[in-house]
Structure formats: structure tokens, C-alpha cells
Amino acid sequence: MDLRMARNKKTRREFLRLAGLAVSSAALSACGGPTPSPVVVEQEKVVKETVEKQVTEIVQVVVTATPYPVPPVVLPVAPVVTPAPEQPIDIVYWDLYSRLVWHGQDVKQVPVDLWNQANPNIRVHYLPGAGAKEKVLTAVASGTPPDLLLTDPPTEYVYRKAVDSLQPYLEKGDHPYIEKDIYPGVWKGMAFKGEVYAIHRVPNNAGMYINADLFQQAGLDPDNPPRTLAEVEECAAKIHKVDSNGDIEILGFSPWLNIAGIWGTWAEAFGAELWDEANNRVTFDEEKSVKALEWQVEYARKFGGYEKILAFNDALAGMDPFGSGRVGIYITGPWQIGIMQDNYPAINYRTSTMPVPEGGRGGSWLGGSWMVMPRGGKNRDIAWEFMKWYCGKECQDYEGTQGIGFTIWPEVNEKNEWFNTLEQLKPFLRDLPHCWPIPLIPTVNHAFFTAFNPMVDECLRGKRTPMDAMREATRIAQEEVDRFISNL
Amino acid sequence: MLQLSHMERARLKWGLIFISPWILGFLLFLLYPMLASMYYSFTDYDVLRPPRWVGLGNYVRFFTKDNLAFTCIYNTLYFATFSVPLNILVAVVLSLLLNARVKGLAVFRAIFFIPSIVPVVSTAILWVWLFNTRNGLFNMALRAIGFQGVGWLTDPAWAKPSMIIMTLWGVGGTVIIYLAGLQDIPGQLYEAATIDGAGAWQQITKITIPLLTPQIFFHLVMGVIGAFQVFTQAFIMGSLGGGALGMGSEAGPANALLFYSFYLYLNAFRFFRMGYASAMAWVLFAITLMCTLVILRSSRRWVFYGGA
Incomplete structure (x- = not known):
């Protein structure tokens, strides 16, 4: 997650964005924050110039976007190690x-x-x-x-x-x-x-991003985001739009976009543990994990099929899915705030906690x-x-x-x-x-890459039932764990 | 033992000194790693801990227990079977066209050659765009003529054909070799054929193609070896194509782009199974060697050297 963004050229949009940033940072510093950094000073200069010329548009940006202000800089104080080594x-x-x-x-x-x-x-x-x-x-x-x-x-x-x-x-x-x-x-x-x-x-952890404009267009209240997976489905159904070819135009929600589906997110959200550390057993086939996969299968069926949802991602061709403005509900980490700020400042969004499945635990890895x-x-x-x-x-x-x-x-x-x-x-x-750690399986990469993910994929493509897929994933992953443990 | 004169011994000494950088390089960076990997292929080894002897365990495991072994062998054979002949066909046809005496020939040759010098990563990224389901050039063209368009990189059935089509992008490099071969064919053969009443098609099939077989043979051998080692394009296209689920998406939709070398790499560096990866490398070597030997053996029947 690299948040570095080159800013050698400042377009009009860049100016407006900086203006929004600087307005917020100026407000913060007025509230008694620490001395503004050189970046803040530079941005204040920019805002003065811009305000004179683009007042109405600045107001528009500040109103519709949710800018992330420049944080106060409080540098840590390094201790002096004593006695210092004589040689470097x-x-x-x-x-x-x-x-x-x-x-x-x-x-x-x-x-x-x-x-x-x-x-x-x-x-x-x-x-x-x-x-x-x-x-x-x-x-x-x-x-x-x-x-x-x-x-x-x-x-x-x-x-x-x-x-x-x-x-x-x-x-x-x-x-x-x-x-x-x-x-x-x-x-x-x-x-x-x-x-x-x-x-x-x-x-950091995962959370839910909500496109406020898409919510409003669907008659939903973005300030009252869905809390449960069932509510997510309801909202997604109202936002979701397909074109005449059956291709997804606006995606309500995808359980597999970006980081949403990785490391067994949904299985764990449903309450599965996936790993029994005391007995060195992989438990991909526990009841809650199978239930999570059943939910994914059903979700795919309701929204035009797994392949159609994946094809939507492909159609974005590397563009940030949420930044495209065509995704209603999106799961990712807090770094997305930086991505939105730097690249998509005009998108009006809210964030919320991870949706909780019925009887599940919520949270993320x-x-x-x-x-x-x-x-x-x-x-x-x-x-x-x-x-x-x-x-x-x-x-x-x-x-x-x-x-x-x-x-x-x-x-x-x-x-x-x-x-x-x-x-x-x-x-x-x-x-x-x-939140919980990524399952502490000694061969975790093998377990997810060769067992869990391919089996979820096969199941969602209709080649296996959820129970069969998770049993097979468990078998493959356990075999590698056993081999590894026997060599310890 | 061979008796050498003083002069010959001196020449041998200096000869060896001059080629010693290569000898050292060969011993240290090729022979030793090869022998080491042979040894490690019989061990359970993760680099971090001492290797443990398992005999043929890794080989047996690969052929009998690995759920992805068949997938990666199938994907690689599929790729090699279709990409190599297709590349040869297109390269020969292009070289014939580029050998014609038309105006601006040098420009045409440059146009076909330039793509082959584009780095493979850039090429792969470019083609991800071309293959884009919704906005890609191919699907836009298909839709313009009334077809639905396909999920080039998202549909498991299309992912490998897409990769094969993409390999044609670099065909310019081999076209140069075919052009050299074409210019080596004596002009009097065509003159004699024309006098005898042979048409253009007969001249191509009876003169041009037979005398191009040394180049085709070279292309076939190198193409097969290259196809068995395909890695970078698949890695880039698999991960950027967006056709698969979260982690491990580099292997494309439903592991359709899980090629042998990539799975070998995963075993070595992502799953810490260096011994297993070494065994896979030797299996790949055996398969490649076998295919190359079959081609070499068969070459006696279909390769014609002009001077022979």
C-alpha cells in the first residue's frame, strides 16, 4: 500500500483539492494544534491564491468531498543510548x-x-x-x-x-x-x-466504504450505513445496475473485490477459526466456514453470477474500484482514505465498520x-x-x-x-x-494459495458444493501441515 | 596420453587462461548449482534449516499427491502445443511478405520488429488493456461486428488462448531470422522453377519452405524450450487481469494461468519448499530434454540444408 503520489504538476483539480486540505488544516491549527509543517504553509499559500479565483468551486469541493486534513506533526523523541559505543x-x-x-x-x-x-x-x-x-x-x-x-x-x-x-x-x-x-x-x-x-x-484493519451519491440515488441514507451482511445485500440490490448485455454497470457490493475475499475474511467473519493451534489442525471445513461459503454462493447467484462480478473488476482495468465511482459498498483498509484524497477527491463517501453476518463476529483480519x-x-x-x-x-x-x-x-x-x-x-x-490475526498456520501461504482460495473459486464456479470444497481444502492444507510438523 | 610439444603446451596454457572466466563461471554458477539442485531434489529443504533426505519422495509426491501438478503440466503443454506452431506459422508468413520487393520495405520490417524489443512486462500490461472485457480493443471490435465479446482474462476457457495470442506480439525477432534464411535461398532455383512452369504456391511449398526448414527447426527447438519456461507474461496478466479471487490471483481464473515455472517459483519462494521445487525443476528439465530429443531425431526427416 504505497500512498506516495507525485505532485510535480498541479492541475486545476489538484489546486482545488489542496485548497480543501488547507482549509481543513488551517481550521485545525486555529483550534490550537501544533505549528503547521512546511507542507501546511505551502498549502495555505495555495488556498489564498485559489480562493480569490475559484470561490464557488472550492465551496462545492468542500461540500461534496470529505477531505482528509493534514495531520499535526508530533515527532518522536529519540533516546540517547548510554554508554554510547566507542566505535560506530x-x-x-x-x-x-x-x-x-x-x-x-x-x-x-x-x-x-x-x-x-x-x-x-x-x-x-x-x-x-x-x-x-x-x-x-x-x-x-x-x-x-x-x-x-x-x-x-x-x-x-x-x-x-x-x-x-x-x-x-x-x-x-x-x-x-x-x-x-x-x-x-x-x-x-x-x-x-x-x-x-x-x-x-x-x-490496520478492513472497513466498509460507502459511495454516498450512489446511496442517495438509490433512495438510501448514506449516514445510516448497513450493519449486517443482510442489510448490505438489501442496499446492494437497490444500487446494483446492469446494462443491456447483462454486464454490471454499477456494482452494489462484491464479497471478492480488493481485499474483501482474502485470507478467509468471510469464514472468519461468520465465526470460523480456520486453525486449531492446540492440535495443529486446519479447520477450513468447520460449520461456520461452510456457512460463509454457502452465503457467497447464494450472493453470486442473486447478483448475476461470480464470473459477471469478476468481469466487472476486470473491466476497471486496474483503476481503483471505489475510486471509479461505480461501486456502492466496498471493503478495504484505511489507506483507501489516502487514495481517495489524492486521486478521487470529488467522490463523496462515508466509512463504516465491517458488516457482521447473522450470528457472526464481524471485524476483519x-x-x-x-x-x-x-x-x-x-x-x-x-x-x-x-x-x-x-x-x-x-x-x-x-x-x-x-x-x-x-x-x-x-x-x-x-x-x-x-x-x-x-x-x-x-x-x-x-x-x-x-479484529484477528491472519490464521497462524505454519504453512499459511500454501494453505490459502493451493487449498482454500482455489477451492472457494471452484465452488463459486459451480464445480463443487461448499461442503465438498472446504473438505478438500482442509485435506490439502492439512497434508502440508503434517509434513511440516513431522520435520520440526 | 596425448603428447604435446612445448609450443602446444604453452598455447594450451594461455588458451585455458583466456577462457578461465567462462570456465569459472560455468563451474561456480552453472554446474555447481545444477548438481546442488539435483541433491536438494531428494531432500526436504526450506533453505533455513538443514536438508533432510527423503529419497524420491518429492518426485512421487509431485506425480501422485499434488492437486496442482496436473493443472500446471496441462497448462504448460497446452501453451507450448498451440503457441509454438502458431508463432512459426505467423513468422514464416510475415517473413515471406516482408521479403517481397515493395516500396518502404525497411519501414515495414521496422514496424514488425519494434514490438519484439518492448520489455515483456510492459507488453503484458499493454495486452491486459487490449484484453479488457469491457473497454478492451478486441471486445470493442467484436461488439462492433455484432458479437458478444469474451472474458479474455476472466474466463478460464479463454485465459490460455489469450496468452497464446499475445505471444505473437514478439514474433518480429524470429521474422529477422526467417528473412536471413529467405535471402540465403539461391535465386536461380526460383528462375528454374519459373521456366519449368511452377506457380507461386508451388515455389513456396517446394522451394521456400523446404529451404527454410533449418530456421524453422531452430525456432521450434527454442520455442518449445521457451514455452516450457513461460513465467513473466502469465504472472503479470494473471495478477492484473482481475479474473480470480484475492490472494494467488496471479494464477489467473480457476488457475488457468498456473504455468509450470510459476508453480515452481511459488513452491520455492512462497511455500519455502526448495527441495520440492528442485525436483520440479528436474522434471521440467526431463520433459524439455525429451521433447528436444524427439524434435532433433525427427529433424533428419524434414530439415534440409541448402549445401547438403
């Missing part, structure tokens, strides 16, 4: 993902720079995009791993002992990584059989990134000092605020005025306590 020490930090720059803040780099200023003899080198699995595998195997790695869910690394336990450091105390203070779903994804191996940084210590890294103690701070409350608060995410501590999020005043963000924050 280099800490290499690889990131699986790319840089994240939004509102002029290079959010993962800035804390590194602050640390390096405070600790000239402990130089941290941040390498975005360097942490691809192929590279990490060979680096660890050859004994030359980075000191720190920021990656996706670390389950497979942990089970393969490619990363070291952080438990010895946690047992020394003086850190904020305490189970009772952290969201339960987040903790579950960090601690494996009682030992912490990773620190989750800036978690947790995204974000996890910091780990690859096996065989040098300078571990010093690396921990940096990691402890970099994954700590201040840094996560800074990055979450700037980059649209949250911290792993409910207490910190509750205190963050920014999170709690922005209408777009509130639903995501409200749903965080109900």
Missing part, C-alpha cells in the same frame, strides 16, 4: 515494503533520522523494499541477515526459526509490549506458543507490518534498543497519525485526538478490538 556500529534494517510518504512525511525514515541524530555512533540504515522473501531466505541461510526486518505476518519465519525470539529482551522489562495493554488480536499475531517473536507496527530480528544478526542488543523505541508508542503514534494507521495500544489510540476526530478513521478504530 551499523544497524541494517530491511523493509519488505516501500517508503511511505504522505503529506510530506517519510514516515518510516523520519524516526530513523531522528535516532541517528541522537546516536551518531549507532547508525541505522533503513533499506525500503529490501526485505523480499527470496532475499531474506538466502541472507539468513548464508549467515548475513539484516539486524532488523520489517515484514508481513511473520508466522512462516517463526515456525522455520528464521527469526529469533524477543522473549529474552522482553523479560528484562522497560518496554511497552505487555499483553494486557495491547489489542488481543494483535498480541495473538506477535506471540507464538507464549513467546513473542515480532512487534506489530501500525496495525489485521494488516500492517511486523518487526523481527532475523536469525544470525549481529549487534543484537543495540538493535533491540533501536527496535524497542522504533516500535514503541511514540513512533507508532507518529507513523499512524501521518500514514493512516493506528498503534497497537488501545490506550494510546484513545488519547490520540486525531484518530478520534476524523470521521473517516473512527469506524476502523472502533473495530480494532474485534
